[in-house]
Amino acid sequence: MHDIYAGRSNDQAMAQLLAQEQEQGEVLREISEELRHVHEAGKALVARLDAPCQGVCAKAVREAPLRAEASPTGAVVARLYPGDLVEVLHEEGRWVRVRYFHARTAYPKEGWVNKDHLRRAC
Incomplete structure (x- = not known):
């Protein structure tokens, strides 16, 4: 040894x-x-x-990019996954500004998502 x-x-x-x-x-x-x-x-x-839900809540129905701007070319700041709950902050045409709590960090994220990816949850 x-x-x-x-x-x-x-x-x-x-x-x-x-x-x-x-x-x-x-x-x-x-x-x-x-x-x-x-x-x-x-x-x-x-x-x-x-x-309890504050304001209008929605649920992601499919994977979707959360964008910095209400545009299909806006920078992706995070991703929503089916079942993720979000708080609707503002609607602008086909786009919805949302806030959600990131699953890994538990910190809030805000961004824009196309409303086709969401369904009302509460």
Whole structure:
């Protein structure tokens, strides 16, 4: 078996072990902070899902791009998937400005979607 501390003094080996422990501690703190953010985002999503619909709600009936502008060439800012619930903010011709909570981040996204992709939900 290979001894990784061969040829080193006890002080050198101890210093290396302490450095490794500090590095592991930093990684654990980063993971803990990320988990805290995920937990908070999850709580926000649950609160939003438990709340009654505010305004007009709609449901995506097929996958659809959520665009920055009410145009088929507008930049895609996110995607809606069948079953996603959205809050209707404004209608403009064939386009609807909506707000929804992104499934992975639980943060709200707003954008425009063609109304053919939506059905009234509440």
